[in-house]
Amino acid sequence: VSVLYWRWRSPMQCHTLVIGGGIVGLAVAARLSRHGATVLVERHGTLLHETSGRNSGVVHAGIYYPDETLKTALCLAGATRIWDLHREGRVTAHHCGKWIVATDDAEVPALDAIHRRMMSRGIPSREVPLAEVATTEPLLRAVKVIESPRTGIVDAASLAAAYTADLEANDGLVALQTQVLGAEHLAGGTVRVHLDDGDSKTHIDAAAVVNCAGLSAHRVAALLQHDTVLQRVPPLHLWGGRYASCVGKAPVRRLVYPVPLPSLQGLGSHATIDLGGAVRFGPDAFYIGRASASADGPATVDPEECSYDIAATPGGESGFLDEMHEGVRRFLPSLPRERLVAGYMGIRPKLSGPTDGFKDFAIEREGNVVHCFGIESPGLTSSAGIADHVASLLF
Ligand SMILES: Cc1cc2nc3c(=O)[nH]c(=O)nc-3n(C[C@H](O)[C@H](O)[C@H](O)COP(=O)(O)OP(=O)(O)OC[C@H]3O[C@@H](n4cnc5c(N)ncnc54)[C@H](O)[C@@H]3O)c2cc1C
Structure with a gap:
């Protein structure tokens, strides 16, 4: 820069x-x-x-957040601008696409709801035939897959x-x-x-x-x-987000997200790729504390004093990797735990605490x-x- x-x-x-x-x-x-x-x-x-x-460097397509919110409107506008800059040759980005995956029948209604929302917002989408899933992402376990071809990654x-x-x-x-x-x-x-x-x-x-x-x-x-x-x-609430890098041959070639958690505090253990095709899993979402005073009391953490050392986070490095591996096994069942190593972490400046909604x-x-x-x-x-x-x- x-x-x-x-x-x-x-x-x-x-x-x-x-x-x-x-x-x-x-x-x-x-x-x-x-x-x-x-x-x-x-x-x-x-x-x-x-x-x-x-962060993950994902250019989101505006799928997850409610209608008539700044998050949805500004995400759609911002993504359009990033892809324009990419077309003009001014930013490095890749239209790798994202697959949203139901790993069992119980998740299908939530995935269908996401698909309906994409269609109602005019966000391009398609159901990926399971035969195509098996040939293009052979390690993936899924009962239903919806593709968001407009999602991609950008070099921040x-x-x-x-x-x-x-x-x-x-x-x-x-x-x-x-x-x-x-x-x-x-x-x-x-x-x-x-x-x-x-x-x-x-x-x-x-x-x-x-x-x-x-x-x-x-x-x-x-x-x-x-x-x-x-x-x-x-008030401001801090939520950590940790990544695990996947060593060895990349198990997927695109972004793969399970159906998100109902609270939207995080999008679940998902696979992202970087511009070189390397895969990392995460970020997870763990609560750090309230960083500004509220009716509930004074701040409990100082954002300027927070550590970015995964070893110092809940569960330490190995607890985090065990938990991440459990989540990843839902959609990549054959991936051994040894392929995951601790990566980096970021901190989300959220306006919602553990008991708040969107x-x-x-x-x-x-x-x-x-x-x-x-x-x-x-x-x-x-x-x-x-x-x-x-x-x-x-x-
Ligand atoms: C784990 C994680 C994954 C994410 N993944 C994605 C993703 O894939 N796609 C996506 O769209 N978004 C993602 N996000 C969100 C995205 O990273 C943030 O929304 C975005 O980076 C916020 O940018 P910012 O400029 O507001 O804040 P920051 O990048 O935090 O910049 C604020 C700056 O203000 C400076 N500052 C603070 N106080 C002062 C002061 N007193 N004087 C001078 N300077 C000051 C700080 O030093 C800092 O550099 C993710 C976030 C996290 C935590």
């Missing part, structure tokens, strides 16, 4: 300041740079350092590079190692954002600010003194600031859709 390093000079001004150099912040900065001078600040020394660098770094290029083409800037410390709201609506660039403390005056701080979005809202917004949106993305405007809360999956796919939505709230 080409990044312009910029030494800060005070006093500085910009039209829009975007907080967070994940995929959503980059998409938003690229989009808003059409309206005026845009600066993106990221506290780490690299882009995609947090959740945007720890190439998508970030495309957004960064669009930002820079409009004279926008990315400032790394620059952390937001707080803000003042000046007369006339200008927001003065206080920053630490590692060497010195400074500030920048912005006509508009967008909080794309991912796991820290609730914290950044508090730093921007927007406690009223925090009272409107649900919660949508919460994208809220307060004054001249837009906050993006709960940008979990399908946030990578939705990034360009989120950017258009933020633009519609501001301009």
Whole structure:
């Protein structure tokens, strides 16, 4: 990713300041740079350092979430943009397709419901004949398979590079190692954002600010003194998602998902592939804790102190691999446990705790600031859709 390093000079001004150099912040900065001078600040020394660098890279087709939600609408819009960028040769992606699999008769009604939803949304789909399943994915056990040919995978770094290029083409800037410390709201609506660039403390005056701080979005809202917004949106809950890499010959050639869990806290043990065809299983979903205060009490975990070490997670490495193998055996019964090794993990910034149902993305405007809360999956796919939505709230 080409990044312009910029030494800060005070006093500085910009039209829009975007907080967070994940995929959503980059998409938003690229989009808003059409309206005026845009600066993106990221506290780490690299882009995609947090959740945007720890996911499956799947370009979802907008299948799973309820109608008339931001997750569905922005996923559909964002996926269209990613495939357009792919056609233009600006991002690396692969239309590998996804098979959603019922492994026994009890799962067929849920799979049929998913298929009906795909058809009602105009999402391309087909039932794969079992003879074709046996010849193209011989290791797979399934009683019924629905294909989503529009689902695929994308290299998040190439998508970030495309957004960064669009930002820079409009004279926008990315400032790394620059952390937001707080803000003042000046007369006339200008927001003065206080920053630490590692060497010195400074500030920048912005006509508009967008909080794309991912796991820290609730914290950044508090730093921007927007406690009223925090009272409107649900608290932040952290859910870990661990992957197991599959060593040896790839057992499948496409994305394979079992019928998802009713809670949608995770999509079940599924197989994803990377652009080289290597297979990994996961992510699973385990609850870490509440990361912002709520009526139930104060935060129980700090997103900035969380470990990404699978050995330190519930069950440790071998417990996790045993559990993942149990799930994978549902659809790949002959795959030995020894083929699974611990991979990496990511953390989902969810707005739902263990006893809550579905919660949508919460994208809220307060004054001249837009906050993006709960940008979990399908946030990578939705990034360009989120950017258009933020633009519609501001301009
Ligand atoms: C395990 C897992 C698998 C997933 N798989 C998929 C998938 O296959 N497809 C899909 O569409 N989505 C997927 N997602 C969701 C997707 O990864 C996220 O929705 C997306 O990456 C969120 O991007 P973001 O820019 O909002 O957040 P982040 O990537 O977390 O970026 C936020 C940035 O803000 C910065 N920041 C925070 N506070 C400050 C501050 N005070 N000052 C300056 N900078 C700050 C952070 O350093 C960070 O870099 C997955 C998520 C997980 C956890």
